[in-house]
Amino acid sequence: xxxxxxxxxxxxxxxxxxxxxxxxxxxxxxxxxxxxxxxxxxxxxxxxxxxxxxxxxxxxxxxxxxxxxxxxxxxxxxxxxxxxxxxxxxxxxxxxxxxxxxxxxxxxxxxxxxxxxxxxxxxxxxxxxxxxxxxxxxxxxxxxxxxxxxxxxxxxxxxxxxxxxxxxx
Numbered sequence: 630x631x632x633x634x635x636x637x638x639x640x641x642x643x644x645x646x647x648x649x650x651x652x653x654x655x656x657x658x659x660x661x662x663x664x665x666x667x668x669x670x671x672x673x674x675x676x677x678x679x680x681x682x683x684x685x686x687x688x689x690x691x692x693x694x695x696x697x698x699x700x701x702x703x704x705x706x707x708x709x710x711x712x713x714x715x716x717x718x719x720x721x722x723x724x725x726x727x728x729x730x731x732x733x734x735x736x737x738x739x740x741x742x743x744x745x746x747x748x749x750x751x752x753x754x755x756x757x758x759x760x761x762x763x764x765x766x767x768x769x770x771x772x773x774x775x776x777x778x779x780x781x782x783x784x785x786x787x788x789x790x791x792x793x794x795x796x797x798x
Contacts, residue, residue: 733783
């Protein structure tokens, strides 16, 4: 993608500190909500002695580690490193952009919710979390901390892994 595409997304936030602050707050809110939801799902499964607990714990855990190792090996630069454009979300990390772990995590938590919760509740939670994941992916790109390929790949890995290990095997 071209720098102009990313600038068009980011410039409205860079020019308006209030918009930037709102974007940062929404980024933080979605991230924190998802990181509360996942342990809550695990807690519920443990308390109810649901046998799905171990799969709901191991699949996200192992895949998060695998994504982290792959990301470290790739060490892809971030948009603000390549184009010297300041990120909207305060960030100084160098490299480790591909794939986006934020996006991966939200989508993996959505897949876990779909697997671990009762069919109706799981489907509803998964849909809400998938929508939040799409929004978070857009935020990460608009904030200039990830490329589209980073967020799309993070989401695809999570959905593919979730489908395979939660619903196919």
